[in-house]
Amino acid sequence: MRRLFRCEEGGSLVEMALILSMTMTMIIGIIEASLAVYTYHYISEAAREGARYAIVRGSYCTSLTNCNATAAQIQTYVKSLGYPGINSTANMTVTTTWYDASDSLPTTWTACGSVCNDPGNAVNVKVTYNFPFMIPFVQKSTLALSSTSQMVISN
Numbered sequence: 460m461r462r463l464f465r466c467e468e469g470g471s472l473v474e475m476a477l478i479l480s481m482t483m484t485m486i487i488g489i490i491e492a493s494l495a496v497y498t499y500h501y502i503s504e505a506a507r508e509g510a511r512y513a514i515v516r517g518s519y520c521t522s523l524t525n526c527n528a529t530a531a532q533i534q535t536y537v538k539s540l541g542y543p544g545i546n547s548t549a550n551m552t553v554t555t556t557w558y559d560a561s562d563s564l565p566t567t568w569t570a571c572g573s574v575c576n577d578p579g580n581a582v583n584v585k586v587t588y589n590f591p592f593m594i595p596f597v598q599k600s601t602l603a604l605s606s607t608s609q610m611v612i613s614n
Contacts, residue, residue, distance in 0.1 A: 480596075488594045494544075495590050495602055501544035502588050503606035509537040509553060509584035510608040517576040517612040527576065530555040537586060550589040550601075557582050558609075576612055583609040 513528050520526035525536075534553040545551065557571045558581040576582065589601040 484595050484597070488597075491592055491594055495592070495604065498544040498588065498590050499604045499606070501542035502586050502604050503608075505537050505540055505542060505545075505551075505553075506584050506586040506606040506608040508540060509533050509555070509586065510582055510610040512536050513555065513576070513582040513584060514610045514612045517578055517580075519578055533584060537584070545588065546591075550591075552587045554585040554587075555582065556585075560611075578612050581609055581611050583607060 513533050516523055516526050516528035516532075518527055525532050530553075533555045537553045538548040538551060557575045559569050559571050559575050560579050560581065571580075585605065585607040587603060587605040590604050592600050592602055
């Protein structure tokens, strides 16, 4: 009976299974974190593109489509960009806020109640994306990635 308990056959197999499962979980975690950083890059780019879209489509715009852009148009534009890091636009929210400049060199900006997209005013586009984390042996969760871009309206 003592020989049966001292036998170490199969011990390396158990050790290998434990080490391999921990190593693979760590590698998949690193890949998921890299995908989150990759997705954040595209979220910040989407915020910049939304702000650019808004600043060239101000109240004096006449030569472009969708002049005098609204928050709904900016949201539709940002969601239609189709970046490869964004799996689902349903997880994305786009918030647009316009700020009124009270003088020619504003030191403080006041938020407008509605769209005030005259040249010299500012537009702030905030894009939020819920990134789904899927790591083995870890509870599924989401990471809220958010980026904001603010630019001054040119026309």
